[in-house]
Amino acid sequence: MKHIFICLLALAIAGCKREARDFQRPVTENAPAQDVQLSELHPGSPSPAPKFPNPYEENAYSVSEGKRLFGAYNCSGCHANGGGGIGPPLIDADWVYGSESGQIYDTIVKGRPNGMPSFSGKIPEYQVWELVAYVRSLSGQLPIDVANSRSDHMQGKKPEALTPKEHPRTEYPANLKPERP
Amino acid sequence: MDRRIKTALLLLGCMLLAGCPKQQSALDPTGPQAALIEHLWWVIFWITLVVYCIVLAIFSAGLVKRRVRDIPPPTVIHESETEKHLSLIVAGSTLLTIIILFVILVQSVSASKWESRALTSKNPITIQVVGHQWWWEVTYPNTQADQTVTTANEIHIPVGVPVVINSTSRDVIHSFWAPNIHGKRDLLPGYNTAVWIQADQEGRFRGQCAEFCGHQHAHMAFFIVAESPEKFQAWLQQQVKPAADPTDPLAKRGQQIFTTRTCVMCHTIRGTDAGSRVGPELTHLASRETIAAGTLPNNVGNLAGWILDPQAIKPGNRMPPNPMTSEDLQALLAYLQTLR
Numbered sequence: 001m002k003h004i005f006i007c008l009l010a011l012a013i014a015g016c017k018r019e020a021r022d023f024q025r026p027v028t029e030n031a032p033a034q035d036v037q038l039s040e041l042h043p044g045s046p047s048p049a050p051k052f053p054n055p056y057e058e059n060a061y062s063v064s065e066g067k068r069l070f071g072a073y074n075c076s077g078c079h080a081n082g083g084g085g086i087g088p089p090l091i092d093a094d095w096v097y098g099s100e101s102g103q104i105y106d107t108i109v110k111g112r113p114n115g116m117p118s119f120s121g122k123i124p125e126y127q128v129w130e131l132v133a134y135v136r137s138l139s140g141q142l143p144i145d146v147a148n149s150r151s152d153h154m155q156g157k158k159p160e161a162l163t164p165k166e167h168p169r170t171e172y173p174a175n176l177k178p179e180r181p
Numbered sequence: 182m183d184r185r186i187k188t189a190l191l192l193l194g195c196m197l198l199a200g201c202p203k204q205q206s207a208l209d210p211t212g213p214q215a216a217l218i219e220h221l222w223w224v225i226f227w228i229t230l231v232v233y234c235i236v237l238a239i240f241s242a243g244l245v246k247r248r249v250r251d252i253p254p255p256t257v258i259h260e261s262e263t264e265k266h267l268s269l270i271v272a273g274s275t276l277l278t279i280i281i282l283f284v285i286l287v288q289s290v291s292a293s294k295w296e297s298r299a300l301t302s303k304n305p306i307t308i309q310v311v312g313h314q315w316w317w318e319v320t321y322p323n324t325q326a327d328q329t330v331t332t333a334n335e336i337h338i339p340v341g342v343p344v345v346i347n348s349t350s351r352d353v354i355h356s357f358w359a360p361n362i363h364g365k366r367d368l369l370p371g372y373n374t375a376v377w378i379q380a381d382q383e384g385r386f387r388g389q390c391a392e393f394c395g396h397q398h399a400h401m402a403f404f405i406v407a408e409s410p411e412k413f414q415a416w417l418q419q420q421v422k423p424a425a426d427p428t429d430p431l432a433k434r435g436q437q438i439f440t441t442r443t444c445v446m447c448h449t450i451r452g453t454d455a456g457s458r459v460g461p462e463l464t465h466l467a468s469r470e471t472i473a474a475g476t477l478p479n480n481v482g483n484l485a486g487w488i489l490d491p492q493a494i495k496p497g498n499r500m501p502p503n504p505m506t507s508e509d510l511q512a513l514l515a516y517l518q519t520l521r
Contacts, residue, residue, distance in 0.1 A: 023496040072459045073446055122446050124501040152352070 018145060021061045025126040052102025056129045057136070060146050066134025067148055067160075069127055078115070081155060082138040087115060090138045091157075092166055099141065099168035104132045140165035205387040207360040211407070212379045214296045214363045221292045225285055232281065296364070297377070305343040305377065308336060312348070312355030312368040312390070315397035315498060316461055316474040321417065330420040331449070333461035334403045334474045339413035343379045353395065359388030359405050367392060380407035387475070396497030402475030419521075423452030424464050427519050435516025438509050443501060450520065460500065466520045473498070481514055488513065 056062035070076060078087035088096060097107045108128050111118030119128070137147040140163040147160040157163075210216040309320040321330040338344045348357055350368040357376070358365040361384075366376040380386070390401040408416070427433050439445065440454045447460035455463075466472075469479055473495055477483040486493075488510065491500040505513070 021497070023492045025492070025502070072457075121441070122443060124443060124503075127501060 018058065018060050020059055025124070052100060052105070054101035054105075054129055054133055054136075056126070057101065057133045057142060058146060059133075060148075062130045063133045063137055063142065063146055063160075064148055065127075066130035066132070066137075069123075069131055070134055073119075073123065073131075075131070081157065083157070090135055091163065092139060093168055095168050099136070099139075101129075101132050101136065104135055105129065108132070134160075137161075137163075139163065139168075205360050205389070207364075209361055211382045211384065211386065212362045213381070214378065215361055217292045217296050218364055221288055224288050228281060228285065305345045306338065308338075308344060308346050310336070310346050310348040310357060310368070312350040312352075312357070312394075314352050314395050315390070315401040315495070317357075317401070317403045318351075318461065319403075321420075328421055330417060331462045332420060332465065332469070334471065335406060335469050336403060337406045337408065337413055337416050338378070338380055339410040340380055340383055340407050342410065343377055346376045346378060347373055348376065349373050354392050355390045355394050355401070356392035357388065358391035359386050359403075361386040362388070362405055365391045378405075380405065383407050383409065385470075389475070397474075397495050400474060400476045400495050400498075402471075404470070404475065419468070420465055424450050424520050426452070427516055429515065429519070431512050432516040432519050434509075435512035435514070438505075438513045439516060442505075443503055444513075447500070463517070463520060467518050468521050481518065484517060485510060485514055 056066075078085060079090050082091040083089050088094070095103075097103055097112055105128055107116060108123070108131060109118065109120050111120075123131070133142065133146075134148075136142055137160040140147075140160070142160070144161045147163070149159050149161040151159060207215065207222060208219055210219045307322060309318075309322055311318040311320070317334050317336075319332050319334070319336050323329045336346075346357070346366075348366060348368045349372060350370045352370060354370070355368040356365045357368055359378075362380055363376060363378045366374055368374065384407055386405045386407065388403050388405060390398055392398075394401065427436055436453065439448075439450065445455045445457065447457050449456050449458060449462045449464065451462075451464040467479070471477060472479045472483060472487055473491070476495060477487065487500075488503050489505075490502045491498055492502055
């Protein structure tokens with residue numbers, strides 16, 4: 001009985017993706033991205049954002065790599081540590097170009113009008129996904145066991161794991177959508 | 182094979198190996214501080230060797246001494262001469278141990294005092310060394326920004342001139358250690374430490390990180406190249422120059438690849454659009470003798486392998502794989518070869 005229990009436990013741990021560190025990442029060209037609605041106007045009800053699973057969102061190492069890259073690639077130059085400045089803040093519920101993983105991927109790779117550069121061909125695909133996972137953790141979209149629980153440097157805000165989840169406005173049904181402030 | 186012969190061969194092999202390296206050895210000093218450390222090493226070695234031999238001799242004497250058979254039941258003897266004699270021996274050897282340890286303490290403290298005093302009075306060259314996971318950033322600061330030289334994993338110093346190394350770390354604690362030149366010095370994130378070094382002979386001295394710092398700690402080496410002051414100045418003058426624009430069409434294409442793809446996100450080549458400080462500066466990459474922090478000799482083949490899949494060579498390092506067509510790779514390699 002005891003042996004069976006230990007075997008089951010070992011299997012359960014082996015199945016946990018949280019701590020896996022895979023250095024041999026798949027190398028592909030930038031994946032086809034998704035359509036993003038650029039206008040707030042649309043006929044009828046807004047179409048639901050297409051879901052695109054982020055392969056790195058369940059892995060704590062990838063999210064922390066995303067955090068490192070956020071500094072290394074100077075995302076913080078415009079978005080500060082999520083609070084915004086030159087670029088929009090990333091810790092709140094407002095997502096101009098969508099809060100889904102695929103949409104954020106698109107925003108990074110394709111760039112957006114009025115300031116967001118296109119990083120197409122400049123950042124390997126897996127690193128874009130890591131950045132996407134980290135950007136989503138900034139507003140508490142990731143489970144707390146994956147999001148970073150501490151920072152390497154002094155920071156004025158709570159670590160991502162303690163950030164309460166912001167509810168992107170697109171999550172509300174169309175008729176209950178709150179007004180933009 | 183007989184077990185004893187095997188053991189003997191193994192021991193002999195170990196001793197031979199220990200005797201081999203002149204490279205990266207504290208027992209082959211080339212500077213005043215390393216000489217102090219070497220002196221201390223030998224003092225401790227001889228003292229402990231003598232103590233070891235004495236202890237072994239007494240131990241074997243005890244083993245060899247004829248055993249008395251049929252021991253009579255012990256009778257309690259008070260204040261016997263033997264007991265007094267024995268306590269004298271115990272007290273004497275305790276005192277001797279304290280004296281020996283004290284001698285070693287004084288030697289070691291004075292060595293470290295002298296080591297930090299030895300060079301501080303002279304006019305030094307300053308070099309900034311920053312530890313990264315897993316490579317060394319080396320800067321020769323100058324009051325004029327365009328005269329500042331930055332390179333990686335290779336520290337050139339002139340022979341016979343004191344050098345002060347200001348060091349810090351960008352991520353975790355590293356330790357700067359070139360045994361032929363000095364002892365270890367920890368590099369702490371957010372804190373500056375300094376160490377004075379001097380090389381009295383020309384040569385290439387290997388050093389490495391001596392504080393476990395993650396996956397590729399073992400592949401975090403550097404070289405201190407001690408050369409004549411004239412050669413050093415010539416090297417510095419060459420390093421100050423920005424990278425020359427390539428003339429060859431293939432190399433030109435390579436430069437374009439470098440500045441428009443993933444390379445540009447992390448590396449600097451002075452004189453081009455590449456200016457990121459995340460990875461090692463590559464302005465004079467081809468003048469360095471190794472790549473990947475002393476992991477591989479710097480030649481076209483290794484460079485190609487490193488660019489395509491660095492994770493196969495140094496798993497966990499910060500450089501992503503860069504798949505590209507062979508034409509692009511050849512062009513990029515041709516460009517990197519022009520960075521002399």
